[in-house]
Amino acid sequence: MQNHRKPTSRVRIGALPKHFPRVHAFTASAAACVLVLAIFIPTPDVEARRMPLPVNLTSAEEVVEQPEKVVPLTPRKAIPLAAAATEAIQSLSLTVRNGDTLSDLFKRAKISAGEMYQLLGSGSEAKKLARLNPGEELTFTVDTDGKLQRLALQKDRLSQVRFTRDAQSQFQHDLVQREPDSHPAYRQALIDSSLFVAGSDAGLSDSLIMEMADVFSSDIDFALDIRKGDNFSVMFEEKFLDGEKIGNGPILAVSFTNQGQTYNAVRYVDGNGDANYYTPDGKSMRKAFIRTPLDIVRISSHFNPRRLHPVFKSRRPHNGTDYAAPRGTPVYSTGDGRVIASGYSKANGNYVFIRHGERYVTRYLHLTKRKVKKGQRVKQRQIIGTVGSTGYATGPHLHYEFLLDGRHRNPATIVRKLPKAKSVPSSEMTRFKNQTQPLLAKLENYQGPALAKLDDDN
Ligand SMILES: [Zn+2]
Structure with a gap:
């Protein structure tokens, strides 16, 4: 869990239509399908220029030539389509299937491999197109000559990357964020x-x-x-x-x-x-300190979450708090500090001691693994080890101690007297x-x- 939450930054370059087209909503007329099929028939020289892609190609695969959707071109704000291309233009949306490569999708869209390579060569954002995920949607927009004018990749419901051919016939990209x-x-x-x-x-x-x-x-x-x-x-x-x-x-x-x-x-x-x-x-x-030195998410997912206490405490005449927890549960440093000891002893097993400023020390015993070294700086909630039963321990648990000026204190009562993080x-x-x-x-x-x-x- 994060200590600070920053508001999500959003890029907003253009706006999508309120109802973004869905793949399955294929409602176009048969006439429109015929028109699109006609537009997408490749030319022989284009086929000859097809080269192997540096991605796992399945070129032998028979391609089902069925446009899944025909939609009218929607005017966009950010990067306009070249003026000459705005007439008699068509869009085709294809959903990435399992094992599909970009090459497969260009084939299905009947757009030449040459154009695909031009697009892929247009920059680092375009290169990412070589790694498509099943379920993503690609919308090809072509002019009357079957030349690609725009490719839009719907990454998720909120974001779309568009590659648009500009007046110099170069592909430029922009991000449309809903x-x-x-x-x-x-x-x-x-x-x-x-x-x-x-x-x-x-x-x-x-x-x-x-x-x-x-x-x-x-x-x-x-x-x-x-x-x-x-x-x-x-x-x-x-x-x-x-x-x-x-x-x-x-x-x-x-x-x-x-x-x-x-x-x-x-x-x-x-x-x-x-x-x-x-x-x-x-x-x-x-x-300055968190109260629980353990990942309680892990504990609660392991223990029956219907129990009142995902971790139980056994009080013994000693100076710490024992948290029973599954072996391997991450152990946190409860505050920012510096590791003053990370070692093994017969009684403590694997242990880590951390100093926090001048007055505070926390100790963590019986760890399976130590994840920090002596002298190392640690942040609050940083994982310093995992729960175990090394040393004098009957079962996996964390023995946690909290010391103020060298004296053991109960973290439950001391916490209200601790220095607070800065106020507004x-x-x-x-x-x-x-x-x-x-x-x-x-x-x-x-x-x-x-x-x-x-x-x-x-
Ligand atoms: Zn103990």
């Missing part, structure tokens, strides 16, 4: 058996649940602290294309109540364009409030009646 519609969505849940069950029952994807856990990772140990009766409400973006949901955007505002204590966080895109989560009064949610600067506070208050108000608005309903149900 932007989905975003709408805020709201979910809430009362945790009865586990965070994951509550989240998925509320209609949250696993990745959104993990994103939420990530926001609170400095405040809540999601491996150990979650209890029945904890609850959360979250507002996030849902993305739609042509009325169909295609995915989720980021969490916008979220509230989590853990063992009676409520934490609120809101997303803020600062003046530099960096998105991070803050408390409503502008303190960063990202602190006072110069940016007005901007912060303007952006985040509406989000928090919306979350609260949704929350009120809905939580009351939760109470009624109980």
Whole structure:
């Protein structure tokens, strides 16, 4: 999971028609098919110039000559087709099949290999056409002489690369990016058996649940602290294309109540364009240490996710926290720092010690593998090893210690006294409030009646 979320940068050069043509919507008349077939008949000299491609060719394959679709040319903004070519022009869309090469598709489109090589030679973006993926759609636009004027590759539902012949007969490329519609969505849940069950029952994807856990990772140990009766409400973006949901955007505002204590966080895109989560009064949610030194995604996917605690803690008269976890589970450094020891001893097994600034040291014992060396700098959440049972350990678990000024401390109680990551600067506070208050108000608005309903149900 990322420490910082940057807003997705988008290139927007032109706009696609609202309803982008679908491959299967072949509705053209028979007359149009005949016309297209006539246009695409290759000339003999073109066949003679065909050369082997540096890609896995299946040239012997019999080609089914069936245009899948005929569409009228749609005027585009970014790179116009050459003026002479705009009359009596036709488009043909072909879907890349398993094992297809660009050469196969040019054959099916009845366009000469010479033109394909000219296109491939037009630059590095065009060279990428040699690696096509099944399901991608290529739209060939040809003039009345059957000469390729434009090739458009639909990479996914949002992006298309177009190669257009310019007035000098050279291919130029541009990217057409569609932007989905975003709408805020709201979910809430009362945790009865586990965070994951509550989240998925509320209609949250696993990745959104993990994103939420990530926001609170400095405040809540999601491996150990979650209890029945904890609850959360979250507002996030849902993305739609042509009325169909295609995915989720980021969490916008979220509230989590853990063992009676409520934490609120809101997303803020600062003046530099960096998105991070803050408390409503502008303190960063990202602190010097995260609470769980383990990849809880891995743990929860291995353990039965219907259990309340994907990791359990056994309290022994010693100075650390034991996280039982499957062997091989990645272990994180809980903060930025420098490795001061990475070695093996009879008791600790494989161990890693990390110093964080002047006052803090964290220790990780019983690892199967160590992934860092003494002296190495590490970042928060960097993998430093994997869970094991080396040394005095009855089964695979991570023994984690947290020391302040050389004394063992309970990370659960010390975390609130730790230095916080930087807050929103006072110069940016007005901007912060303007952006985040509406989000928090919306979350609260949704929350009120809905939580009351939760109470009624109980
Ligand atoms: Zn232990």
